[in-house]
Amino acid sequence: MRRFLLGSIVPAGFAAIWEVAARSGALTFDSLSRPSAILSAGFQGLCDGSILIATGQTFETALLGLAIAAVAGIAAGAVLGLSPLLERIVEPTIESLRPIPAIAFMPLALMLFGFGIAMEATIVAYACVWPILIVTVLAVRGIEPRLVEVADILELPFAERLGKIIVPAAFARINVGLRIAVGISLVVAVTVEIVLNPRGLGYSLVLAQQSMRVDVMYAQLLWLCLIGYVLNALLRHLEGPLLMARRRQ
Amino acid sequence: MQAIARRAVGEAIGAGPAVAMLGVGVSFGAGVARRPILADISLSVGKGEFVSVVGASGSGKTTMLRLLAGLLRPTPGEVLDHGQPVTGPSRDRAIIFQDYSKALLPWRTVSGNVALSLEARRIPAREHAAIIAALLAKMGLDQAANQYPGQLSGGMQQRVQIARALAQNPRILLMDEPFGALDAMTRQALQDEILALTAEQRITVVFITHDLDEAIYLGDRVVALGGAPARILETVDINLPRPRDQLATREDPRFLGHRHRLFGLLRKG
Numbered sequence: 001m002r003r004f005l006l007g008s009i010v011p012a013g014f015a016a017i018w019e020v021a022a023r024s025g026a027l028t029f030d031s032l033s034r035p036s037a038i039l040s041a042g043f044q045g046l047c048d049g050s051i052l053i054a055t056g057q058t059f060e061t062a063l064l065g066l067a068i069a070a071v072a073g074i075a076a077g078a079v080l081g082l083s084p085l086l087e088r089i090v091e092p093t094i095e096s097l098r099p100i101p102a103i104a105f106m107p108l109a110l111m112l113f114g115f116g117i118a119m120e121a122t123i124v125a126y127a128c129v130w131p132i133l134i135v136t137v138l139a140v141r142g143i144e145p146r147l148v149e150v151a152d153i154l155e156l157p158f159a160e161r162l163g164k165i166i167v168p169a170a171f172a173r174i175n176v177g178l179r180i181a182v183g184i185s186l187v188v189a190v191t192v193e194i195v196l197n198p199r200g201l202g203y204s205l206v207l208a209q210q211s212m213r214v215d216v217m218y219a220q221l222l223w224l225c226l227i228g229y230v231l232n233a234l235l236r237h238l239e240g241p242l243l244m245a246r247r248r249q
Numbered sequence: 250m251q252a253i254a255r256r257a258v259g260e261a262i263g264a265g266p267a268v269a270m271l272g273v274g275v276s277f278g279a280g281v282a283r284r285p286i287l288a289d290i291s292l293s294v295g296k297g298e299f300v301s302v303v304g305a306s307g308s309g310k311t312t313m314l315r316l317l318a319g320l321l322r323p324t325p326g327e328v329l330d331h332g333q334p335v336t337g338p339s340r341d342r343a344i345i346f347q348d349y350s351k352a353l354l355p356w357r358t359v360s361g362n363v364a365l366s367l368e369a370r371r372i373p374a375r376e377h378a379a380i381i382a383a384l385l386a387k388m389g390l391d392q393a394a395n396q397y398p399g400q401l402s403g404g405m406q407q408r409v410q411i412a413r414a415l416a417q418n419p420r421i422l423l424m425d426e427p428f429g430a431l432d433a434m435t436r437q438a439l440q441d442e443i444l445a446l447t448a449e450q451r452i453t454v455v456f457i458t459h460d461l462d463e464a465i466y467l468g469d470r471v472v473a474l475g476g477a478p479a480r481i482l483e484t485v486d487i488n489l490p491r492p493r494d495q496l497a498t499r500e501d502p503r504f505l506g507h508r509h510r511l512f513g514l515l516r517k518g
Contacts, residue, residue: 146351149320152338154369154417164365168356 033215042219050204051223058200061117062189065124066181073129073181074174077136078162081170087137094133102127102188106196116199120192127188128181135177139170179235186228265332266293267421267453268317273326274478275312285478286312290326292472292481297451299444301464304474305515310457313474314425317455318344330421340369343414347426349406353398359385359409360394366416380416387446388412404435411439415446422447424456428463437495440467444493461515465507466493473514482514 015035021027022034033041045051080087102123113119147169151161167174193202201220208217273290276283286309294300304310315321316328319338328335330342346352353362363381372380385391388408398406407427414422424443428436444467447454458464464471465487473482485507489498498504 144351146346146348147354149338149344149346150352150354150365152320153318153340153342153344154366155338155340156369160368164368165354168354171356 030212031214033218037215038218038222041213041215042222045216045219045223051201051220054199054201054204054220055223055227058186058189058193058202061120061200062124062185064117065121065189066128066185068121068125069128069132069181069185070178072125073132073177074136074167075162077133077174078140078166078170080133081137081140082166094130098130103191103195106192110196115197120189120197120200123192124185124188128185131180131184132174132177135180136170136174139173139177140166142173143169179232182231182235183228186231190224266329267296267298267331268292268294268455269329269332270313270316270323271327271329273316273323273328275309275316275321275323276478287316287480288478289480292484294453294455296453297448299447299454299456299467299469301456301458301468301471302474303458303461303464303471303511303515304479306459308474308476309479310459310474311425313479314344314423314455314457317421318342318423320344340366340417341419342421342423343417343419345407345410345414345422345424345427347429349403349410349427349430350398352410353406353413355398358395358397359390359401359412362398362409363412363416366413370416370418384412384416387415388442402435404431404439407431407439411443411446415450419452421453421455424454426457426459429458429460436463441493441495443467444491448491461508461511462499465489465504465511466495466498471507471511473511475515485511 018027018032019035022032027034042051080090105123105126106119109119109122113122143166147165151165156164189200190202190205193200194206195202197203201224205217205220208214208220270290270292273287274285275287276285278284290313292300302310302313312321316323317335319328319335319342322336330339335342354365357365360381363384364377367377367380381394382391385394388411390405390408390412393401393405393409398409401409411427427443428439431439440463443454446452454467456464456467468487471485471487473485474480475482487507489501489503
């Protein structure tokens with residue numbers, strides 16, 4: 001609680017100064033609203049459901065893209081982690097694809113899928129797959145060799161070896177890649193919506209800006225901040241018990 | 250007497266030994282860095298027999314066990330499991346590692362760890378509970394069924410590994426200094442449990458240890474490894490009555506005789 005109070009000094013003070021400056025007439029730019037107006041716009045957006053619907057659309061796409069990236073990244077990462085030969089074969093390809101900004105694929109994705117969730121999720125998946133893939137390769141390399149021998153002795157088939165030994169054993173580290181990817185997925189989803197796709201939080205931001213509703217725009221920015229904060233806290237919270245089981249070791 | 254009885258029963262069941270090593274050697278590294286570890290190992294273990302292997306640390310004992318498990322391929326030579334060449338690991342040959350904490354799945358409970366063997370054997374899930382309960386009761390783990398390995402003492406963790414190995418329903422049990430990291434009381438309790446369990450299920454055992462007393466106490470025979478590369482220095486028949494008893498067996502004059510003989514051998518080797 002104390003930490004929370006200390007941490008809120010800067011934003012609260014900033015908001016207070018902003019409010020006073022706007023009301024006293026010191027700030028008169030069209031592009032600046034004031035905190036009280038922003039809060040009321042945000043409250044209204046929450047009440048009429050517009051913010052929540054946009055949030056749902058953005059999340060839906062981000063999570064879909066993330067899920068695709070997680071499945072593909074973990075599976076491919078595990079295979080490459082287990083086979084150094086295969087990794088050497090595909091590494092140049094990966095290293096040449098990875099630096100291409102996911103956003104650069106927007107025109108292509110638009111041609112392939114048209115507007116909508118598929119196009120956006122594909123771009124999100126492309127952006128998210130790399131950190132997951134790379135972290136998984138390293139995590140699988142670092143697995144306790146004894147556990148692999150246990151799988152050998154029990155003659156586990158490849159799929160079970162992956163699902164029962166390798167992925168759980170590498171999970172703590174894979175999770176780091178997943179957390180990075182969660183952040184990326186939201187950034188990319190909102191970006192695609194701002195630039196191209198007429199849905200979700202990104203599009204609402206653009207709409208608010210184009211209709212000169214600066215208060216609404218700021219309210220949505222604030223909302224994005226809040227989402228990011230809550231999401232990160234949630235992920236850390238989820239990670240806790242999973243890591244605990246390993247730390248007891 | 251039971252020692253001889255064990256071997257006689259084993260040999261009567263089927264022809265040929267449970268495990269055989271024929272002129273086996275192993276080297277690590279290549280070129281000038283090539284270092285021979287084992288040379289010219291020939292050994293045959295009867296069905297249901299309990300063979301201990303002793304040797305100083307670094308003498309290649311673990312390498313020998315990994316050959317038997319199929320985790321390592323011999324060059325040259327051949328390893329046979331009931332007459333069939335060993336080409337890789339098999340569920341029929343369970344292995345108990347010394348470092349139990351690394352060999353258990355830390356994200357699975359005690360029951361879950363044992364279940365892994367049953368899953369590997371494709372035993373229907375509805376039968377798991379009963380089999381696991383029986384095994385855990387046998388290993389004195391019934392109270393720990395839902396705990397994670399990290400919450401258990403070393404002795405308990407090693408019991409879990411043994412329970413998981415038994416759940417494999419192996420014909421051969423390979424043990425690599427399984428009690429080396431445990432305190433004396435726990436070690437003695439586990440020694441007696443392993444003797445009882447493997448006799449009851451007629452499992453063939455190859456038991457690696459650096460502890461001469463343990464080797465003699467447990468084994469029908471003790472194989473002494475030594476030299477560089479390691480060879481079999483001698484195989485000693487342990488003519489001590491079974492069931493073995495922690496006090497009576499260790500005080501038996503023949504026990505001391507074996508101890509003297511092996512101690513001398515290993516010091517020279």
